[in-house]
Amino acid sequence: MEIKIRxxxxxxxxxxxxxxxxxxxxxxxxxxxxxNLDGSISGSIGDKKYEIPVSDIFYIESVDNRTFIYTSNDxxxxxxxLYEFEDLLKMRSFLRISKSTVLNIMKVESVKPALNGRxxxxxxxxxxxxxxxxxxxxxxxxxxxxxx
Numbered sequence: 001m002e003i004k005i006r007x008x009x010x011x012x013x014x015x016x017x018x019x020x021x022x023x024x025x026x027x028x029x030x031x032x033x034x035x036n037l038d039g040s041i042s043g044s045i046g047d048k049k050y051e052i053p054v055s056d057i058f059y060i061e062s063v064d065n066r067t068f069i070y071t072s073n074d075x076x077x078x079x080x081x082l083y084e085f086e087d088l089l090k091m092r093s094f095l096r097i098s099k100s101t102v103l104n105i106m107k108v109e110s111v112k113p114a115l116n117g118r119x120x121x122x123x124x125x126x127x128x129x130x131x132x133x134x135x136x137x138x139x140x141x142x143x144x145x146x147x148x
Contacts, residue, residue, distance in 0.1 A: 025145060033093065033106075041085075043069045043076025052076060054092060058107045058123050060085045062100045072125040095142055097121070098132040105142065 008014070016034055020027050040051040056071045062082040069076040078085070086094070086102050093105045107123050111131075114120040119131040119139065131139050 029145075031091075039092075041069065041078070041080075041088075043078050045074065045076055050076060054089070055106075057094075057104050058125055058127065059097075059104060059129060060089075060094075060102045070127070095135075095139060097135050097139060098130060099134075101129060103129060103131075111139075111143075 018027060018030060039054045041054060041057070043050050043052050052069055052071060058070045058072065060078070060082060061068050061070065067078040067080060067082055067085070069078050080088075082100065082102060086096050089102065094102050095105055097103045103121065107125070108121050109124045110122045111119050112122075114130060117133040117136060119136055121129050121131060123129065
């Protein structure tokens, strides 16, 4: 596969073009990776509102009917529900891993089995999250598609 990079003028909008014989899982994975780098989500800490780059998000969690966005250093409150984030980010390497958590797969450092059929994910920021039994098969399927 050949990769070409062409510099464009500052007034032109940046773009990525993929030339392929047909769309397949590899092309889809490239698109998901690029989309993961682009865009932001609104969150707040106290009264201050922030735009959080999607690529900075480690996971999103719902606790006591409130939704929180976790980055390497901060925790932001969000107004959207967890299922809305799951739908919004499903094409961007985010995966539901429990009833209360959507994980950015790009931030996983390692995975190991835990008790009762669950998995323990160590993240690149040192945190650990649990993949519940109900979502282990979805996680395995996602990972096996990436390895192929």
